[in-house]
Amino acid sequence: MSEHVEVTGHGAHHVVPDLVILRARVQCEARDVASALTESSNRTAAALQAAADHGVEGPDRRTEDVGIHPRHDTEGRKVVGYTAYQAFRLTIRDTSRVGDVLQALAGAAGDALGVDGIEMTAEQTPEAVEASRQAAFEDAHARATQYARLAGVTLGPVLMIREGVPETGTPRPMFARSADALAGSMPVEAGTRAITSTVTVRWGLA
Known part of the structure; x- marks a missing residue:
């Protein structure tokens, strides 16, 4: 194999988050399995309909997990009932509507509603x-050029490029108020979010 240098570069492109991801669940208790599942399903359907009524489109409403488990007496021996739950995820594209959507969910599901998380994110546009891949390539090229200069050689043609999977970094900050502030609009601070890429490039040496 001809002489070459292989370098891994890292790049990031910062974007302003423009979406809110709300993860919630409906949890219901009943004496038998069928009743618990039915109540959980009905309240979840009502919550999702409330989200739809507040502008959350069909593709942005997604159920994620369903489960049921028994409840025991204080001694842990006898089954006294069952708890059923259904989790769902909403993508809210108008960040000013977060508080209104939460309030609507609470009105539809009642005390059965639980909020598992609220976070800001951004769509990974092409x-x-x-841009993150280009930044990673430029980082790799700068490193390779430095190594070649130290070795007294010149970079030749690119022989291979291997790309990693772009990832989205953690937003900061998330919200200016706690998620339990249901009334009215909930202000959201966008901060920045980094879409990162990793690229490994092999150059020939002249």
Whole structure:
């Protein structure tokens, strides 16, 4: 194999988050399995309909997990009932509507509603991903050029490029108020979010 240098570069492209991901669940208790599942299903359907009524489109409403487990007496011996739950995820594209959507969910599901998490995110557009890849390539090229200079050689043609999977970094900050502030709009601070890429490049040496 001809002489070469292989370098891994890392790049990031920062974007302003423009979406809110709300993860919630409906949890219901009953004496038998069928009743618990039915109540959980009905309240979940009502919550999702409330989200739809507040502008959350069909593709942005997604159920994620369903389960049921028995409840025991204080001694842990006898089954006294069952708890059923259904989790769902909403993508809220108008960040000013977060508080209104939460309030609608609470009104539809009542005390059965639980909020597992609220976070800001951004769509990985092709332009943003390409920008992070280009930054990673430039980082690799700068490193390779430095190594070649120290070795007294010149970079030749690119022989191989291997790309990692773009990832989205953690947003900061998330919210200006706690998720339990249900009334009215909930202000959201966008901060920045980094879409990162890793690229390994092999150059020939002249």
